[in-house]
Amino acid sequence: xxxxxxRLNPAKLLRSKWTAATPRNKEKHFMVTAVIAPEQPELPxxxxxxxxxxxxxxxxxxxxxxxxxxxxxxGWR
Numbered sequence: 001x002x003x004x005x006x007r008l009n010p011a012k013l014l015r016s017k018w019t020a021a022t023p024r025n026k027e028k029h030f031m032v033t034a035v036i037a038p039e040q041p042e043l044p045x046x047x048x049x050x051x052x053x054x055x056x057x058x059x060x061x062x063x064x065x066x067x068x069x070x071x072x073x074x075g076w077r
Contacts, residue, residue, distance in 0.1 A: 010035060010045040010063045018050065018066060019073040027052040029076045036060065 018030045034049035048066075051058040066072045 008063065008067060010048070013048055013063055013066075016074070017076050019075065019077045021069070021071050021073055025055070027055055027057065029053040033058065035063075 013032045014035050016032045018032070020028050020030065030050040030052055032048050033051045035045055036047040036049065038044070038046060046062055047060050048063045049058050049060050066074075
């Protein structure tokens, strides 16, 4: 059965574009500006930094949260 959850590769998230499903403070479109490497190189990537295109406000979140289609849509819509 096909899943509606996008399959994401954390190593390929840099510069990817995202749309907030419920925009706040006129911040709707975001871009991944950093993929944060773990302190120990053998550990998997866990965090990314998203930046709002309009306000340039940046915040860090676990990259797996981008798979929640109730919060994030892949691409700019």
